[in-house]
Amino acid sequence: MPSITTEGVVLRYANYREHDRMLTVISPEYGRIDALSRGCRRPKSPLMPASELFVSGEFVFYQSHDHFTLTSCTLRDTFYPLRLEPYRLTCASYQAALCAAAVQPSQEAEGLYRLLLRGLYLLAYDDRGDALEMTSAFLLLFADQIGYRPRLTRCAHCRVPLPTQSSGRFDIEAGGLCCEGCSSRSTYPLSAAQIQWMAATLKDGLSAKEKSEGAALFELLRRYVESRIEFSPKVSKLLP
Numbered sequence: 001m002p003s004i005t006t007e008g009v010v011l012r013y014a015n016y017r018e019h020d021r022m023l024t025v026i027s028p029e030y031g032r033i034d035a036l037s038r039g040c041r042r043p044k045s046p047l048m049p050a051s052e053l054f055v056s057g058e059f060v061f062y063q064s065h066d067h068f069t070l071t072s073c074t075l076r077d078t079f080y081p082l083r084l085e086p087y088r089l090t091c092a093s094y095q096a097a098l099c100a101a102a103v104q105p106s107q108e109a110e111g112l113y114r115l116l117l118r119g120l121y122l123l124a125y126d127d128r129g130d131a132l133e134m135t136s137a138f139l140l141l142f143a144d145q146i147g148y149r150p151r152l153t154r155c156a157h158c159r160v161p162l163p164t165q166s167s168g169r170f171d172i173e174a175g176g177l178c179c180e181g182c183s184s185r186s187t188y189p190l191s192a193a194q195i196q197w198m199a200a201t202l203k204d205g206l207s208a209k210e211k212s213e214g215a216a217l218f219e220l221l222r223r224y225v226e227s228r229i230e231f232s233p234k235v236s237k238l239l240p
């Protein structure tokens with residue numbers, strides 16, 4: 001019987017029939033796996049602990065053509081503290097929903113998988129970090145992972161090099177900063193500090209960050225990412 005074993009994180013679930021759930025799992029090797037967790041809502045089902053949002057671990061799926069059925073899971077983390085902090089839970093749900101929208105079946109997703117694990121870990125366990133600040137950083141790094149790293153050093157329209165250490169304007173459609181000649185009313189003004197924050201985040205990756213430039217960039221980065229994946233997760237409306 002063909003079965004696959006993979007690390008993964010549960011990105012979402014939907015209750016199905018009387019006792020089942022359909023899970024969407026992100027796997028570094030296999031991308032998105034939509035799998036039936038049969039009987040997981042029965043009392044004492046061994047699959048119940050693995051059939052919850054954000055659960056990470058080593059999953060074993062039985063595969064028949066395009067259909068996957070969860071057979072077992074060795075839990076690694078449930079990120080339980082997220083359940084106690086509604087705002088952090090909302091941020092984590094948003095990050096997971098973005099991954100669910102971007103990741104494709106049978107397509108490796110190592111980078112997105114690592115980014116999400118890091119995002120969940122910081123939201124659940126690192127009280128030093130501001131949730132919105134870290135979600136802004138997540139959005140920027142997510143854009144990079146899906147092939148839309150914003151251009152910060154050259155004009156996104158005419159490619160002229162941009163002055164460093166200066167303010168600028170961001171063009172969502174063009175995918176980066178633009179020079180004075182190419183900026184228009186539909187571009188977003190950014191301070192020099194905000195541009196430096198973006199460059200530093202792209203270089204350093206996701207870490208616990210106190211509230212600084214990132215939180216103010218949330219709206220811009222959300223629009224940028226959601227326009228690229230052509231999807232706005234419902235939970236997005238609960239964030240500022």
Ligand SMILES: [Zn+2]
Nearest residue numbers: 155158179182
């Ligand atoms: Zn230009």
